[in-house]
Amino acid sequence: MSEERADNPKKYDYIIIGAGVSGLLTTLMLSKKGKKCLLIEKSNHLGGVCKAEDVKGYCIDNGPHAITELSGGPLVNLLERYCNYNIKFIPHGNYYMRLKSKFGPHLMPVPNNLTRFARANFLGKKDRLLMVKLMGEALTNNIVSPEKNNMSVYDALVKNKLSNKTMIFADTICYFLSGASMKETSINRVIEGGGFAPSKKINKKHSDKNKIMEKMSSITSLKNFQNLIVNPSEARQGYPVGGLKTIINAICCSFVMNNVDIIKQTEVDKIIVDGNSAVGVSTNKGDFFADKIIYSGFMNKLPEMMEDGILERDYIENLLGLIPCKSYTLWLGMKPCKYFNYTGSEIWFEGEEPFWAMPVSNYDNTLAPKNKMLVGFTTVVKDNVDDTKKRLARTMEYVYPGIAEYVELKYEQVEVPEKAAIRINTVLPKTKSPVENLYLVGTDTERKSMGLTKAAYSVINLEEELFDE
Ligand SMILES: Cc1cc2nc3c(=O)[nH]c(=O)nc-3n(C[C@H](O)[C@H](O)[C@H](O)COP(=O)(O)OP(=O)(O)OC[C@H]3O[C@@H](n4cnc5c(N)ncnc54)[C@H](O)[C@@H]3O)c2cc1C
Numbered sequence: 001m002s003e004e005r006a007d008n009p010k011k012y013d014y015i016i017i018g019a020g021v022s023g024l025l026t027t028l029m030l031s032k033k034g035k036k037c038l039l040i041e042k043s044n045h046l047g048g049v050c051k052a053e054d055v056k057g058y059c060i061d062n063g064p065h066a067i068t069e070l071s072g073g074p075l076v077n078l079l080e081r082y083c084n085y086n087i088k089f090i091p092h093g094n095y096y097m098r099l100k101s102k103f104g105p106h107l108m109p110v111p112n113n114l115t116r117f118a119r120a121n122f123l124g125k126k127d128r129l130l131m132v133k134l135m136g137e138a139l140t141n142n143i144v145s146p147e148k149n150n151m152s153v154y155d156a157l158v159k160n161k162l163s164n165k166t167m168i169f170a171d172t173i174c175y176f177l178s179g180a181s182m183k184e185t186s187i188n189r190v191i192e193g194g195g196f197a198p199s200k201k202i203n204k205k206h207s208d209k210n211k212i213m214e215k216m217s218s219i220t221s222l223k224n225f226q227n228l229i230v231n232p233s234e235a236r237q238g239y240p241v242g243g244l245k246t247i248i249n250a251i252c253c254s255f256v257m258n259n260v261d262i263i264k265q266t267e268v269d270k271i272i273v274d275g276n277s278a279v280g281v282s283t284n285k286g287d288f289f290a291d292k293i294i295y296s297g298f299m300n301k302l303p304e305m306m307e308d309g310i311l312e313r314d315y316i317e318n319l320l321g322l323i324p325c326k327s328y329t330l331w332l333g334m335k336p337c338k339y340f341n342y343t344g345s346e347i348w349f350e351g352e353e354p355f356w357a358m359p360v361s362n363y364d365n366t367l368a369p370k371n372k373m374l375v376g377f378t379t380v381v382k383d384n385v386d387d388t389k390k391r392l393a394r395t396m397e398y399v400y401p402g403i404a405e406y407v408e409l410k411y412e413q414v415e416v417p418e419k420a421a422i423r424i425n426t427v428l429p430k431t432k433s434p435v436e437n438l439y440l441v442g443t444d445t446e447r448k449s450m451g452l453t454k455a456a457y458s459v460i461n462l463e464e465e466l467f468d469e
Contacts, residue, residue, distance in 0.1 A: 011289050012038045012261075015281055017268045018296035020048020022442040022455040024251045025078055026294050029463055031259040032082045038288055039260060040281065042267035047248040050452065055411050057369040058333045061244045063415055064358035064376035066092045066237045066345060068195075068449050073236065074456035077202050085250040089238030090363045093344030097122065098357075098399060100350075105339065105399060107346060112194060112234075127166040134160070138187045139196060146188070152424055153182040153190060165350070172349035175380045176356060177450075179325030179421030186424045192448055193422070195234070200448050202460055239363040247452070271295070271305050271438060278438035294462065296442040298324065298419050299429055306435070315434055318427055322420035322444055326381040328388045330396075333409030334373050339400050348399055353391035355379040372408065378417075385414055417451065420444035431461040439465065 014030050016023050019041035027039045045051055052061045070076050070089055079087060096107035099122050111120040117132050134156060141148040153174055157167060167182075174185035177193035191197050240246045263285065270282040271293055280289035295302060300323075303316045311319075334340075340359035348355050359375040361368040368374040377396065381388045389412070396403060419442060420426060428445050441462050443454040 011291075012036045013290060014038070014292050014294060015040065015288055015290040016294045016296065017271075017281065018042075018048065018442070019046045019262070019264075020296055020442065020455070021050045021247070021251075021452055022458055023048070023294070023296040024248065025082075025456060025459040026296065026441055026462060027260055028082045028251050028254055029078065029459060031256040032254075033467070034256075035259060037260050038290065039262045040266050040268055040283065040288070041262070041264050044265050046252055046262070046264075047244070049415060049417070050244050050248060052243050052245040056333065056409055058331070058372075058374050058409060058411075059243050059245070059367045060331050060374070060411055061360065061376070062413060063327060063329045063378055063417060064345065064356065064360060065244055065451065066239060066358065067451075068237050068453045070236050070238050072202075073449075073453055074200075074202055074460050075452055078456050078459060079250070082254060083250050084254040087246055087250050088241040090241060090343075092234060092237035092239060093342065095234060096342070096344060096346040098346045098348045100399065105401075107342065110347060123166050123169065124163055127162050130160050130162060131166070135196075138191060142188075142191055142197070149187040149191065150424060151187055153185050153187055156187055157182070168354075169349050172347065172354040175354065175382075176347070178423070179380060179418035180423050181382075184421075184423040186422075189422050189447075193450060195236075197448075200457060239360065241364050243360070243364065243367055268297075268305065270307070271435075273307065273310050273435060273438075276310075277436040292437045292439065292466075294439045294441055295433075296440075298322075299440065299442070299444045300324075300420070302429075302433075302440075310435060312434065315429075319429060322426065322428070323423070324416045325418040325421040326385075327378050327413075327415050327417045328381050328385055328392065329376055329378040329413040329415065330389075330392060331374060331376050331409070331411040331413070332403075332407050333368060333411070334375065334406040335408065336371065336373055337375075337400075337403065337406040339403065340373060340375050348395065351395050351398060353379055353388065353395040355392060355395065381414070418443065422447060431458065431465045 013035040014037045016027050016037055016039045019039055024046060027037050030037050049062055052059055095110040097110055099106055099108055109116050111117040114132060117128050120128055138149055153170055157170055171182045174182040178185040178189045266283045266285050268281045268283050271278050272280040272282055278293040280287055299319050302319055303311060343362050345356060345358040355377050357375055357377045359373060361374040379388060379392055428447060429440055431439055431445060433440055439462055441458040443451060446454045446458040448457055
């Protein structure tokens with residue numbers, strides 16, 4: 001360890017600000033590499049957004065979670081290398097559209113590949129053909145002229161005069177993939193978030209196979225087309241047995257405890273900079289110093305944690321332009337209900353309030369008391385929570401006639417599923433900040449994929465930045 005400071009007897013190799021999944025994975029990785037870490041969290045719990053609570057015998061996650069890119073992806077990669085415990089993931093199953101016809105409500109797989117588009121008769125024949133044509137064009141552009149895919153989904157669709165229903169369908173998918181409307185979502189984001197783009201290569205500098213693949217980037221890109229025919233993204237998604245708390249517990253219990261100090265209920269107010277180098281943090285419990293600082297909170301809060309003049313104006317403006325997206329989730333604890341006898345999740349896009357629902361107890365029945373089930377319904381808050389809540393309640397009564405008879409528990413959550421919605425001109429900050437020895441991780445530093453997978457990618461980016469030559 002390097003020289004200690006008189007005013008602070010303990011000097012760390014790393015201070016990690018924030019104990020969400022990205023801060024915890026960072027602490028795990030660094031502690032396993034023998035680094036002395038101080039993890040500082042402002043709340044009273046570890047896990048950030050990724051947490052669960054026990055409510056009347058139900059184990060309720062903070063929002064329904066389908067974890068993307070599991071096999072061969074960044075989260076499993078980190079867990080396999082650093083975690084002492086095996087987490088079992090149950091395959092997600094299908095993403096369904098919930099539809100309503102004169103025969104009553106029914107489910108159909110979300111059209112995310114050619115075969116499914118061909119069968120998605122709820123969109124009308126002409127619209128389906130046009131959508132397939134547009135997807136083919138977008139994937140071609142992705143290889144030959146990617147800048148064309150910076151166009152908004154709305155701009156790409158509107159000139160084709162698609163039906164109102166198809167436009168609403170596209171808007172709903174955009175909100176779920178980017179946290180923003182189709183006017184603000186680029187085609188690129190749909191390709192990245194919808195599983196059409198191949199996964200990012202992990203540990204590329206350590207793998208000869210991946211080096212060769214990098215050189216053959218045009219062949220890699222052709223995978224996009226395979227993905228259009230059989231989109232494999234669903235098959236790589238899953239839900240952890242025991243719920244989200246299993247992931248958090250497994251990570252925290254794998255820390256090399258001699259290398260990690262944790263302080264909760266302590267907010268970092270300022271990052272202390274000496275010259276142009278981050279050297280410590282200032283909190284209500286005093287100042288702490290380390291060789292390197294890793295920040296995993298909201299990137300749009302970083303400017304207020306730095307003294308004036310340290311970050312350049314353009315950099316600050318870009319960070320302040322990162323806008324979080326808000327969600328409202330209603331969890332229902334229920335008697336077994338006929339509408340939810342499947343494994344997977346469903347999207348409702350018509351009518352007043354689009355939503356995504358996931359019967360999580362179908363993955364693991366210990367999440368609900370015996371003979372009960374637990375289903376989460378989430379929607380993006382576009383205006384305000386009260387109106388969203390009322391619209392969702394009305395929509396659910398319409399979509400699932402008689403559902404109220406099954407319901408025994410209602411539990412609400414208002415949360416931030418995306419620290420930065422990925423809008424057309426969104427530029428996320430890089431892992432290495434302009435301040436020496438200050439590094440950034442978290443879902444608002446990585447575009448690829450969704451939530452926990454983004455968080456894991458960001459930690460792999462950090463690992464490459466710190467330890468690869
Ligand atoms: C309704 C809902 C549904 C979701 N669905 C999915 C899904 O299906 N799949 C998926 O992968 N993900 C999903 N997510 C998203 C996923 O949970 C988050 O993206 C992920 O947990 C964010 O991790 P993070 O570490 O980047 O940030 P956070 O969890 O926000 O962690 C940041 C931590 O830093 C702390 N902090 C911030 N500033 C300071 C400071 N100054 N000092 C000290 N501590 C600080 C915070 O208190 C927090 O604990 C969903 C989220 C919600 C809400």
